[in-house]
Amino acid sequence: MKPRRICAVLILVQVFSFAAVAAGPDQMPVRDMSKAVVDSQLTRTPDAAKFGGWGYAKALYLIGQYEVYKRTGDKRYLDFIKGWIDSIIDPKFQADGTFKASVTNLDTIQAANLLLVLYKETHDDKYKRAAEVYRHGFDNYPRTSDGGFWHATGESRAHQLWGDGVFMGMPFLVRYGKMFGEEKYTQDEAVRQLLTYGKHLESNVGLLYHAYDESGKQAWADPVTHHSAYFWCRAMGWYAMTSVDILDVLPKNHPGRKEIIARLERLIKAFERYQDPKTGLWFQIVDKGDDPNNWLETSSSSMYTYAISVAVKRGYVSKKYQKVADRGYKGVMSKVSVGDDGLTNIADICEGTNVADLAYYYARKRPINDPHGLGAFLLMNEEYQHNTPAMSITVDNIKTRR
Numbered sequence: 001m002k003p004r005r006i007c008a009v010l011i012l013v014q015v016f017s018f019a020a021v022a023a024g025p026d027q028m029p030v031r032d033m034s035k036a037v038v039d040s041q042l043t044r045t046p047d048a049a050k051f052g053g054w055g056y057a058k059a060l061y062l063i064g065q066y067e068v069y070k071r072t073g074d075k076r077y078l079d080f081i082k083g084w085i086d087s088i089i090d091p092k093f094q095a096d097g098t099f100k101a102s103v104t105n106l107d108t109i110q111a112a113n114l115l116l117v118l119y120k121e122t123h124d125d126k127y128k129r130a131a132e133v134y135r136h137g138f139d140n141y142p143r144t145s146d147g148g149f150w151h152a153t154g155e156s157r158a159h160q161l162w163g164d165g166v167f168m169g170m171p172f173l174v175r176y177g178k179m180f181g182e183e184k185y186t187q188d189e190a191v192r193q194l195l196t197y198g199k200h201l202e203s204n205v206g207l208l209y210h211a212y213d214e215s216g217k218q219a220w221a222d223p224v225t226h227h228s229a230y231f232w233c234r235a236m237g238w239y240a241m242t243s244v245d246i247l248d249v250l251p252k253n254h255p256g257r258k259e260i261i262a263r264l265e266r267l268i269k270a271f272e273r274y275q276d277p278k279t280g281l282w283f284q285i286v287d288k289g290d291d292p293n294n295w296l297e298t299s300s301s302s303m304y305t306y307a308i309s310v311a312v313k314r315g316y317v318s319k320k321y322q323k324v325a326d327r328g329y330k331g332v333m334s335k336v337s338v339g340d341d342g343l344t345n346i347a348d349i350c351e352g353t354n355v356a357d358l359a360y361y362y363a364r365k366r367p368i369n370d371p372h373g374l375g376a377f378l379l380m381n382e383e384y385q386h387n388t389p390a391m392s393i394t395v396d397n398i399k400t401r402r
Contacts, residue, residue, distance in 0.1 A: 034068045034381045037374060038077060040343035048083030056168055059111035061371035064378025066117055078121060085114050089130050099130045103137025105152030106168035113172045116179055135176045144214045148196040159215040161197050163208050163235030166242040174249055190246050191256035198263045206270030207231040207286060208239055211355045220355050228355050231286045237303025240267055244310040261316045268317050271304050272324045280331030284350060285361055293362045298335045298348045302376035305329050306383050329384060349373030
């Protein structure tokens with residue numbers, strides 16, 4: 001077969017594959033992409049104790065895995081989460097039953113969401129006792145003069161607010177409050193953090209700068225505004241996801257609710273403006289799509305798609321933005337493939353990233369199947385599995401890459 005004819009056949013196959021997906025769930029194969037991703041990861045790392053140490057990226061992935069467990073009831077998924085947590089926290093319990101852990105940065109707190117998951121599922125008191133330590137880590141945690149939690153307590157992060165920080169701390173705090181009767185404090189604190197961070201990070205185009213340094217000492221801090229120079233994609237993804245998640249539990253009459261929604265609406269409007277028209281994805285530095293050194297990043301695109309879709313369904317933003325989310329969903333799926341081994345792979349995921357200059361952001365590594373991207377993908381795909389079944393793409397519709 002001639003090359004042109006091969007290309008034409010491949011294009012037709014892709015068109016008909018997507019048409020079958022769009023037709024509705026009754027016409028789709030049984031294997032869904034969330035299960036395919038989780039099953040692939042369990043095949044790669046069957047021993048939870050070897051998944052690695054306590055960390056927010058791994059926890060993000062496992063929170064996504066828990067969402068798939070809730071939908072499918074596959075006990076292997078919950079068992080793996082329990083195995084990972086137990087391998088880390090059990091050695092930290094002392095002979096008297098006290099749990100020893102320190103909270104020196106917001107990133108440390110995010111994985112504590114899984115302690116709440118396991119307490120809910122097992123009612124084992126050890127998970128509650130461990131969660132209490134992370135909850136009370138906020139009691140004397142340092143803040144900016146207007147109440148924002150520092151990204152970390154060390155000298156290199158003192159006085160700084162990073163867009164990542166709200167997601168690292170606030171969903172856990174709100175979930176803890178709801179589970180253990182501290183809703184008033186935890187909800188008020190979450191609102192305070194979202195609004196304080198938003199005040200310092202929001203730009204006049206609606207996008208959020210990566211970070212803010214109240215002291216102004218950091219080399220990246222603007223001498224007047226003290227914010228960093230660039231709109232790094234994932235920092236805004238963390239903020240957007242936190243906003244929709246907190247709004248889900250915030251009382252309708254809470255005085256901060258309207259402002260959170262207004263900020264979220266401005267952010268989503270900016271997402272629409274800077275979405276790549278060709279792929280539906282978003283760039284590593286969101287507003288510099290014309291820079292040949294820039295590249296399309298998968299984890300943030302998943303986060304934006306998730307947040308936009310939830311915001312539309314909850315009525316926080318106009319229904320017109322669902323088209324933005326749908327384009328984002330299709331774009332993320334273009335980064336998913338199935339290897340010769342039958343396992344899924346997700347590409348172009350930015351590794352963990354500090355605040356720096358433009359060359360640094362562009363040069364970040366893009367490891368395949370990085371947990372930042374896997375977790376964001378699962379949260380996005382589960383949102384579509386539950387609420388937009390006609391858009392859900394199955395593993396049989398994903399191209400194989402060799």
